[in-house]
Amino acid sequence: MRSPFSLLHFLLFFFLLVFLLTFIQLQLITLSFERLGLSPTATLLMLLGSLLGSGINIPLFSIRAEPPPEVIETPFGLLRPPPLPFTGRTVIAVNVGGCLIPLLFSLYLITRLDLPLPPLLLGTAIVALLSYVFSRPVPGMGIGMPMLLPPLIAATVAVVLGGEEYRAPFAYICGTLGVLIGADVLHLRDIPRLGAPMASIGGAGTFDGIFMTGVLAVLLA
Numbered sequence: 001m002r003s004p005f006s007l008l009h010f011l012l013f014f015f016l017l018v019f020l021l022t023f024i025q026l027q028l029i030t031l032s033f034e035r036l037g038l039s040p041t042a043t044l045l046m047l048l049g050s051l052l053g054s055g056i057n058i059p060l061f062s063i064r065a066e067p068p069p070e071v072i073e074t075p076f077g078l079l080r081p082p083p084l085p086f087t088g089r090t091v092i093a094v095n096v097g098g099c100l101i102p103l104l105f106s107l108y109l110i111t112r113l114d115l116p117l118p119p120l121l122l123g124t125a126i127v128a129l130l131s132y133v134f135s136r137p138v139p140g141m142g143i144g145m146p147m148l149l150p151p152l153i154a155a156t157v158a159v160v161l162g163g164e165e166y167r168a169p170f171a172y173i174c175g176t177l178g179v180l181i182g183a184d185v186l187h188l189r190d191i192p193r194l195g196a197p198m199a200s201i202g203g204a205g206t207f208d209g210i211f212m213t214g215v216l217a218v219l220l221a
Contacts (some may be wrong), residue, residue: 024196029215032215036218037112049097052097053098053101054095054098056095056096057093057198058094059092062090063092065089065191065192067195072206090191091197092201093203099184099200103176109169113166113169116143118160119162119170120174123170123173127174127182129182131149131150131183132186132187133182134146135187137187145179145202148213150175150179150213151212154214154217154221155216157174158221168218168221171218174217175214176220180201180202
């Protein structure tokens with residue numbers, strides 16, 4: 001039986017954690033979440049929760065899927081290869097760090113700041129539509145998307161629809177929810193053709209997925 005411990009994964013996690021702490025010291029992420037009303041302590045908890053939660057996928061159901069191609073094309077997004085062997089079915093799951101935490105935080109911002117829903121829904125729909133258009137299925141892996149495109153779109157939408165008062169929360173919510181809907185949920189129908197053992201909503205990884213979309217969108221807005 002293969003050991004669940006992987007030295008490579010541990011080293012990657014360690015260096016990612018070091019990078020995270022350095023990033024905090026430079027106050028880039030802290031500045032982003034301060035604009036959303038979070039204290040430094042709450043920001044650190046948010047970061048650690050997203051980092052640790054990015055490795056947790058909650059299975060929902062499984063579907064029949066086609067076998068993966070012999071040669072897997074190289075994605076233009078920073079996607080990690082699936083760790084599970086393909087068995088003829090794809091498990092549909094939600095990622096804690098990339099889906100549940102951003103979703104709950106978005107709901108928190110909506111209720112705490114009493115954000116106007118019509119422009120917020122419109123902005124989210126725009127980001128979702130463009131995320132769907134510019135993302136594509138990657139056989140054997142999942143859904144790939146250019147990393148910097150969603151934050152740019154979300155920041156632009158936030159400037160236009162959020163105004164000066166709501167620019168930062170609009171950027172975060174439209175960016176995270178728009179990508180989750182457009183790149184992940186709307187592409188669920190493509191999953192059976194990918195040959196991936198697991199398709200995790202929001203599960204492309206903390207620093208190349210939903211988390212950084214929200215952070216960069218707020219900084220750019």
